[in-house]
Amino acid sequence: MSGALCIDFGTSSIRVVRRMPNFSRVVLEIGRQNKSTLDSVSIQSAIHIDTDCKYIRYGERAVSARKLSADCALYEASPKLWLGQPEKLSIPVLQGMRLSREDVLTGLLANGLAAAVRVMDIGERTLRALELRVAHPVWPAAVNSGACAALGRMLNKAKRMAFDGDWTTVTANKLKDALPTEIIWDERAGLVLEPIAAAVELLPSTDNVRRVCLLVDVGAGTTDIGLFEGVAPDSNSSVRQKLYLMGQPVSLFKAGDYLDSLVLEEFTWQKSTLSQAQLSDLRFDIRRLKETIFTVGYAQAVGARVSQNDVSSSVGANEFVLEIRASIQALINNEKSRISSYLGASVNRMDALEIVMSGGGASIPFLCEALEKPFTLGELKLPVRLIDSSNVGAPNLYGATRERLAVALGGASEQYELCQHQRPELRTIRRGSY
Ligand SMILES: Nc1ncnc2c1ncn2[C@@H]1O[C@H](COP(=O)(O)OP(=O)(O)OP(=O)(O)O)[C@@H](O)[C@H]1O
Numbered sequence: 001m002s003g004a005l006c007i008d009f010g011t012s013s014i015r016v017v018r019r020m021p022n023f024s025r026v027v028l029e030i031g032r033q034n035k036s037t038l039d040s041v042s043i044q045s046a047i048h049i050d051t052d053c054k055y056i057r058y059g060e061r062a063v064s065a066r067k068l069s070a071d072c073a074l075y076e077a078s079p080k081l082w083l084g085q086p087e088k089l090s091i092p093v094l095q096g097m098r099l100s101r102e103d104v105l106t107g108l109l110a111n112g113l114a115a116a117v118r119v120m121d122i123g124e125r126t127l128r129a130l131e132l133r134v135a136h137p138v139w140p141a142a143v144n145s146g147a148c149a150a151l152g153r154m155l156n157k158a159k160r161m162a163f164d165g166d167w168t169t170v171t172a173n174k175l176k177d178a179l180p181t182e183i184i185w186d187e188r189a190g191l192v193l194e195p196i197a198a199a200v201e202l203l204p205s206t207d208n209v210r211r212v213c214l215l216v217d218v219g220a221g222t223t224d225i226g227l228f229e230g231v232a233p234d235s236n237s238s239v240r241q242k243l244y245l246m247g248q249p250v251s252l253f254k255a256g257d258y259l260d261s262l263v264l265e266e267f268t269w270q271k272s273t274l275s276q277a278q279l280s281d282l283r284f285d286i287r288r289l290k291e292t293i294f295t296v297g298y299a300q301a302v303g304a305r306v307s308q309n310d311v312s313s314s315v316g317a318n319e320f321v322l323e324i325r326a327s328i329q330a331l332i333n334n335e336k337s338r339i340s341s342y343l344g345a346s347v348n349r350m351d352a353l354e355i356v357m358s359g360g361g362a363s364i365p366f367l368c369e370a371l372e373k374p375f376t377l378g379e380l381k382l383p384v385r386l387i388d389s390s391n392v393g394a395p396n397l398y399g400a401t402r403e404r405l406a407v408a409l410g411g412a413s414e415q416y417e418l419c420q421h422q423r424p425e426l427r428t429i430r431r432g433s434y
């Protein structure tokens with residue numbers, strides 16, 4: 001086996017990590033390769049189609065083209081969300097165009113993969129030998145099989161397109177011609193669940209025998225939540241830790257993009273007389289404005305000033321917090337007897353639910369504060385502890401954060417395969433039993 005390649009095909013940006021044959025992992029500088037303004041390991045997921053529907057631009061090129069002029073047939077900052085409506089993937093991306101939504105999304109994936117191939121400086125044979133994986137959220141049951149099938153098709157096509165030259169700007173004709181009509185299915189091209197991959201990377205692995213941990217990944221399109229039991233193996237074992245899923249992870253389709261809409265509401269509430277052009281520019285800039293609000297405390301645009309407090313005290317922010325807490329509480333309720341037994345255990349007693357945040361929204365203050373409050377366990381209070389994942393053991397992250405790279409790192413690691421998804425029996429752990 002020549003190793004693996006995990007693509008975190010994020011709603012706002014794409015990251016890629018390679019696992020080498022010796023199991024070390026290498027974060028690929030695809031951002032530097034594509035002159036990304038985000039960081040040197042991420043490419044934006046944006047798509048731009050010009051007014052003539054002749055050129056399709058991806059990533060940074062899409063963002064620059066939109067910045068230059070608002071005149072375009074399509075600008076989409078979060079196109080991955082199209083996968084959430086698999087029945088619409090085959091419709092033309094724009095009326096009259098021969099390309100479907102799925103075709104255009106496949107070009108976006110090919111652009112990420114082509115950048116990774118250039119960074120790795122490998123040929124087609126080596127890429128074919130790599131086990132390719134792409135991460136996805138927990139889609140609602142009704143769309144899961146359609147969305148997974150589409151992502152599988154896209155991955156297999158993108159693999160064949162990655163060597164067809166530059167994908168940052170392509171003509172619609174070139175994309176149409178390059179899309180393989182017949183898919184050579186690669187059995188080893190696999191899908192990885194985002195909350196599990198992030199948990200494998202970030203959840204603590206040592207210094208305690210047993211812990212119950214919650215992973216909350218606040219991305220752009222989804223907030224992915226998973227509850228896990230971590231069991232540190234004893235010294236006779238070769239694995240770093242065993243991670244058991246407690247219940248099914250969930251993805252709320254409310255995250256950074258939803259906060260963008262709340263920020264937009266605040267601006268338009270303060271300035272209700274904006275022209276269509278001003279509104280369109282404000283929409284384009286809203287992700288950056290929100291990030292400024294949560295790092296600096298406020299942002300100014302179109303003559304209005306929105307503060308962090310304006311956003312976090314809004315009705316929408318409160319709804320967001322309530323939905324996240326309700327999803328977590330439901331996961332806890334499903335594991336009530338198990339967690340109760342760990343809290344009351346005479347050895348290896350658990351004292352709190354440990355929470356690790358990841359994704360671009362990992363340090364949003366009002367979310368962190370909301371998660372620091374205890375949950376309930378029947379009649380009892382379940383204390384929580386927010387913990388930071390340390391960078392110990394991480395490969396070179398080229399200045400990016402581990403929270404942001406967790407999905408790609410975890411998805412590429414051998415731990416992802418070792419991670420046992422079935423729940424263990426309630427039993428006493430003896431030396432040598434793992
Ligand atoms: N300092 C910050 N404060 C608040 N939000 C931030 C900050 N930095 C980035 N974000 C937001 O985090 C989101 C991007 O996070 P991330 O890269 O983890 O998402 P993604 O992987 O692209 O999306 P998803 O996982 O939902 O598919 C964006 O909405 C971005 O605006």
Ligand SMILES: [Mg+2]
Nearest residue numbers: 010219359407
């Ligand atoms: Mg993500």
